Amino acid sequence: TRLILATRNAGKITELRTILADADLPYELVGTDAYPEIPDVKETGVTFAENALLKAHAMARATGLPAIADDSGLAVDVLHGAPGIFSARWSGTHGDDQANLDLLLAQLADIGPEHRAAHFACAAALALPDGTERVVEGTMPGTLRYAPAGTNGFGYDPILQPEGHEVTCAELSPAEKNAISHRGKAFRGLVPVLRELLG
Numbered sequence: 001t002r003l004i005l006a007t008r009n010a011g012k013i014t015e016l017r018t019i020l021a022d023a024d025l026p027y028e029l030v031g032t033d034a035y036p037e038i039p040d041v042k043e044t045g046v047t048f049a050e051n052a053l054l055k056a057h058a059m060a061r062a063t064g065l066p067a068i069a070d071d072s073g074l075a076v077d078v079l080h081g082a083p084g085i086f087s088a089r090w091s092g093t094h095g096d097d098q099a100n101l102d103l104l105l106a107q108l109a110d111i112g113p114e115h116r117a118a119h120f121a122c123a124a125a126l127a128l129p130d131g132t133e134r135v136v137e138g139t140m141p142g143t144l145r146y147a148p149a150g151t152n153g154f155g156y157d158p159i160l161q162p163e164g165h166e167v168t169c170a171e172l173s174p175a176e177k178n179a180i181s182h183r184g185k186a187f188r189g190l191v192p193v194l195r196e197l198l199g
């Protein structure tokens with residue numbers, strides 16, 4: 001079975017391929033690069049789950065194949081959950097991880113260490129061409145640093161120190177991050193659903 005991986009984010013693709021390979025699934029994972037003619041869907045949802053489903057349904061409909069999608073982001077307590085679903089374009093430029101991270105750090109410069117709680121969230125969606133849909137969500141709680149540290153991962157990884165760790169996500173190895181991450185939890189949770197619906 002071919003399974004479409006409905007994301008253009010290189011950091012996500014790397015992690016998803018590893019997380020799903022660990023589950024030893026019998027599917028051929030096909031990236032959206034194989035379908036350059038299919039336009040990106042507008043992410044008009046107000047939750048991670050809604051946006052993940054929009055992306056998965058669009059690819060499943062357009063390709064006639066099952067599709068999985070990830071919508072994710074960083075939710076900061078003192079900002080009432082922002083950047084949240086706007087994480088990828090917090091600075092105004094979609095996908096400029098450095099600018100997004102720099103802006104967020106500047107916005108939190110005066111926030112004390114006791115008030116820097118945040119979490120990553122991920123919604124993992126599966127859509128079938130017949131409209132069947134499933135979503136599994138995962139989170140990773142932590143606190144925000146005052147300066148970036150580490151070069152692994154992507155996005156806001158250099159500033160989020162996961163609960164129970166003394167280093168940032170960008171200082172964890174990929175395997176260490178996947179073991180505790182929002183994305184690892186969400187997609188490992190989706191694995192039994194994939195086995196049930198795709199065989």
Ligand code: ITT
Pocket residue numbers: 006007008009012055070071072073074087088089095097100120153154155156157169181183
């Ligand atoms: P697709 O829609 O093509 O999947 P995207 O990058 O637009 O790609 P999102 O809208 O879900 O995806 O945005 C995710 C944002 O959240 C992006 O800015 C990431 O940097 C950030 N993010 C998500 N997961 C992360 C992680 O594990 N580590 C660091 N940042 C993360």
Ligand code: NA
Pocket residue numbers: 043051071072085086088
């Ligand atoms: Na999004």
